Structure formats: structure tokens, C-alpha cells
Amino acid sequence: MKVMKFGGTSVGKPERMHQVAELVTKTKEPKIVVLSALSGTTNTLVMISEELANGNKDKAKQYIDDLEKHYHAFIQNLLKGKVVQQKAENIIKEHFEFLNIILRISFSDALNKDILAQGELMSTKLFSLYLEEIKVDHLLLPALEFMRIDANDEPDLKSIKTSLSALLKRYSDKKIFVTQGYICKNVRGEVDNLKRGGSDYTASLIAAAIEASVCEIWTDIDGMHNNDPRIVSHTEPIQTLSFEEAAELAYFGAKILHPTCIWPAQKSHVPVKLLNTMEPDAKGTTIQDSVEAKGAKAVAAKDGIIAIKIKSSRMLLAYGFLRKVFEVFEKYRTPIDMITTSEVAISLTIDSTDHLKQIIKELEPFGTVEIDKNQSIVSIVGNCVVEQKDVLLKIFQTIHHIPIRMISYGGSLHNISFLIPGKNKNEMLQIINEGVFGM
Numbered sequence: 001m002k003v004m005k006f007g008g009t010s011v012g013k014p015e016r017m018h019q020v021a022e023l024v025t026k027t028k029e030p031k032i033v034v035l036s037a038l039s040g041t042t043n044t045l046v047m048i049s050e051e052l053a054n055g056n057k058d059k060a061k062q063y064i065d066d067l068e069k070h071y072h073a074f075i076q077n078l079l080k081g082k083v084v085q086q087k088a089e090n091i092i093k094e095h096f097e098f099l100n101i102i103l104r105i106s107f108s109d110a111l112n113k114d115i116l117a118q119g120e121l122m123s124t125k126l127f128s129l130y131l132e133e134i135k136v137d138h139l140l141l142p143a144l145e146f147m148r149i150d151a152n153d154e155p156d157l158k159s160i161k162t163s164l165s166a167l168l169k170r171y172s173d174k175k176i177f178v179t180q181g182y183i184c185k186n187v188r189g190e191v192d193n194l195k196r197g198g199s200d201y202t203a204s205l206i207a208a209a210i211e212a213s214v215c216e217i218w219t220d221i222d223g224m225h226n227n228d229p230r231i232v233s234h235t236e237p238i239q240t241l242s243f244e245e246a247a248e249l250a251y252f253g254a255k256i257l258h259p260t261c262i263w264p265a266q267k268s269h270v271p272v273k274l275l276n277t278m279e280p281d282a283k284g285t286t287i288q289d290s291v292e293a294k295g296a297k298a299v300a301a302k303d304g305i306i307a308i309k310i311k312s313s314r315m316l317l318a319y320g321f322l323r324k325v326f327e328v329f330e331k332y333r334t335p336i337d338m339i340t341t342s343e344v345a346i347s348l349t350i351d352s353t354d355h356l357k358q359i360i361k362e363l364e365p366f367g368t369v370e371i372d373k374n375q376s377i378v379s380i381v382g383n384c385v386v387e388q389k390d391v392l393l394k395i396f397q398t399i400h401h402i403p404i405r406m407i408s409y410g411g412s413l414h415n416i417s418f419l420i421p422g423k424n425k426n427e428m429l430q431i432i433n434e435g436v437f438g439m
């Protein structure tokens with residue numbers, strides 16, 4: 001059995017959804033099809049939630065009405081038959097009635113998650129109706145019946161496996177299952193989600209749970225490129241990546257993949273393929289256990305980074321100092337991305353300002369705390385890239401004029417990371433493309 005995940009742009013227009021149906025029915029192999037919300041929907045749902053949280057009901061209502069219009073227009077071109085169109089109208093009505101009811105009740109975090117879930121619920125129901133119209137036998141499998149997160153908001157793979165296997169066994173006569181990406185239930189039994197871009201994570205978790213033959217991530221580009229195609233003009237797809245390389249790239253900003261979506265597939269040795277819905281015959285990128293070629297393969301960048309420096313003469317020769325510093329970050333569940341130390345100072349980076357004030361307050365007793373916001377991490381990734389002397393030389397020759405705040409080298413064999421001011425990021429990505437990748 002394989003997993004096929006289609007992102008927002010792949011289902012964002014009626015003709016694209018038709019194309020998805022074609023791709024899904026092309027091979028006989030049984031499959032679980034994971035869909036995102038139509039492109040733009042989750043962003044709008046986020047805006048609706050924000051307006052409600054701020055008490056701006058009129059603004060929220062406006063967004064709801066505009067979104068509803070979009071869906072009515074969508075089904076006109078998705079479906080032909082009057083009966084099935086009416087079914088689609090009813091589905092849309094039901095979901096928008098729900099959003100309108102929310103306008104009248106007091107806003108809460110749980111309600112926010114319910115709002116955010118509407119996109120995937122609608123996209124899968126509409127796709128299922130289209131399959132019904134073209135007479136493709138399939139089953140709509142509600143993700144809320146098997147996707148679970150634990151008390152730490154981490155996926156509960158064991159429970160996912162048990163529930164999903166039972167469902168698949170119950171419907172063993174079916175060959176095509178359609179389910180929602182992104183959404184899940186939490187330990188309180190409420191609707192929750194796997195964070196923005198989380199449909200990739202759903203796909204990989206399902207692939208691991210069923211030990212799929214492959215986890216295909218269908219998107220709007222022909223695989224992982226060597227550089228950010230939104231910023232740099234000449235980029236090329238990479239044919240193969242190891243799980244480690246892909247994880248580093250996704251974590252350090254390659255938006256094509258959700259950062260955490262690699263581990264489930266890696267754990268179960270399921271290859272991940274990144275493919276283009278608009279160009280289905282393109283090779284794309286295959287992510288697998290190991291790769292031969294060494295050297296720099298790609299560069300990615302992560303924005304919105306905060307650098308924190310703690311200077312303390314007491315750190316000199318002191319043991320236990322780092323533990324105390326790290327405990328502060330652990331307390332506020334804030335992951336650290338990069339870290340460098342000297343005898344008198346420690347510099348580290350985080351990507352969330354959620355608890356910054358409390359963190360600074362608790363760090364202050366240790367020494368002088370300096371904060372730099374709006375930084376970017378630029379990571380050059382490749383199999384054993386840190387062992388390639390010529391690559392290092394090229395990198396440093398290329399970026400010599402960029403103000404570098406921190407360098408992380410040697411933590412992993414596959415990654416060299418630089419912390420630079422955010423305003424220099426685009427230039428750095430462009431010159432690395434020329435100086436390191438020769439493009």
C-alpha cells in the first residue's frame with residue numbers, strides 16, 4: 001500500500017482536483033490519499049480566528065462570507081451532475097453554518113482548532129464527491145478517528161497504528177482511501193492539528209503506521225531544489241537525498257517539506273518521493289536511507305531567528321553552567337537551533353518569541369544577556385559536507401563580505417550553518433548559488 005499526499009495548490013483549483021483524481025486512479029496499488037485544504041483556505045481560517053480572538057466579529061464575518069463564495073464557485077467547476085452538486089452545496093452549507101455559529105459564541109483555543117480544521121474536512125469531502133461522480137470506488141477515512149497526539153502534542157504513533165490498522169481491516173475490500181492531512185485529536189479528545197504545513201507529517205505518520213511501500217508528497221514543484229526557488233533565480237531539483245539531508249533542509253527552512261515529517265518515514269524505512277502534480281512525469285526527489293554522493297547539495301534558510309548571548313566571567317572553568325542555561329529553555333519548551341560557546345560567553349538561537357520575556361528574566365542572574373532579533377540561519381546541507389575541504393573553501397571565499405554572527409560546524413556531518421542578519425539572507429542565498437553550486 002502506498003501513501004499519496006496532495007498539498008494546497010494541488011487541490012486548489014477544480015481542474016487540479018481532477019488531475020489528482022487521475023493520478024490516484026492511474027495505478028492499481030492500494031493507497032491512502034492525504035489531502036490538504038484548498039490553497040489559501042487555512043490562511044483565511046487563521047485570519048478568521050485572529051479577528052475573533054480580537055473581538056472583531058464583523059471582520060471575521062466578512063472573511064467567512066468571502067471564503068464561502070469561493071467554495072460555491074469551486075464546486076460549479078468541480079462537479080457536473082445536479083444531484084452531486086447539490087450534495088456539495090449541502091456540505092459547504094454545513095461547514096459555513098458552523099463558522100457562523102462560532103461568531104456567536106465566546107472564543108477559546110479549542111474553538112480555534114475547530115476553525116482551522118474546516119479546510120481539510122471540506123477539501124476531502126469535495127474530492128470524495130468528485131470520485132463518486134466519476135464512479136471511482138473509494139472510502140473517506142476520517143483522520144479524527146485515528147490521528148492522535150499525546151500530552152506533549154507529539155504524534156502517538158502506536159495509537160495511530162492500532163486505530164488505522166483496525167479501520168483498514170474493516171474496509172479491506174477498498175483500494176482507495178481518502179483522508180485529511182493536518183488534523184488530529186489530542187489527549188482531551190478535542191480537535192487539534194499538527195501545526196502549519198502538517199499534512200506532510202500526516203502522510204509520513206500514516207506511511208510509517210502501515211509500513212507503506214512509498215510516501216509520495218505531490219506538490220507544485222518538481223522536487224527539493226538546491227536553493228529556495230522563491231528567492232534565487234536558477235535552482236535545480238535534487239534527485240536523491242538521505243533522510244538526514246532532507247531533515248536538515250526541511251528543519252532549516254526548505255518550505256517544500258514540514259520539518260518533522262522525515263522521522264516517521266525514516267524510522268520505518270519508507271522512501272519519500274517529492275513529486276509535481278503539474279508535471280507528473282518529472283523525476284522529482286527520492287529521499288531514502290543512504291546516498292553515495294558527497295558534498296554540498298542544497299542550501300536553505302530559516303527566518304525570524306532570535307540570537308541570545310549570555311556573557312559571564314563566572315562561566316570561566318565552571319561546570320554545570322550550560323545545564324542551568326538549558327534548563328531555562330526546557331522549562332519554556334523552547335527549542336534551541338544553534339549554539340556556540342567561548343570561555344566567557346554562550347550564544348544560542350531560538351525561533352520563537354512566545355516566552356522570550358520570561359526566558360530573558362530567568363537568564364539574567366547568570367550574566368549579561370544580549371538579544372538580536374530578525375536574524376536568519378543559512379544552512380548548507382549535503383552528505384558529509386563538513387569533510388569536503390574544497391566546499392568549505394568555496395563557501396568562505398563566497399560569503400567573505402557577509403556579516404556572520406555565528407557558525408555551527410561539526411554538529412552534524414551533513415550541515416554547516418551560518419547566523420546572519422535577516423536583511424542579508426537573499427544576497428547570501430544568491431551568491432552561494434553562484435559560488436558554491438556554480439549556477
Ligand code: ADP
Nearest residue numbers: 007008009219221223224225227228254255256
Ligand atoms: P504544498 O501546498 O503542496 O504543501 P508548499 O507550498 O508547502 O506546498 O511547498 C512547496 C513550495 O516550497 C514550492 O512552491 C516552493 O516555492 C517552496 N520551496 C522552498 N524551498 C524549496 C526548495 N529548496 N525546493 C523546492 N521548493 C521549495
Ligand code: ASP
Nearest residue numbers: 036042182196197198199
Ligand atoms: N492546510 C494546512 C496548512 O495550510 C496544512 C497543510 O497544508 O499542510 O498549513
Ligand code: MG
Nearest residue numbers: 007197255256
Ligand atoms: Mg506544504
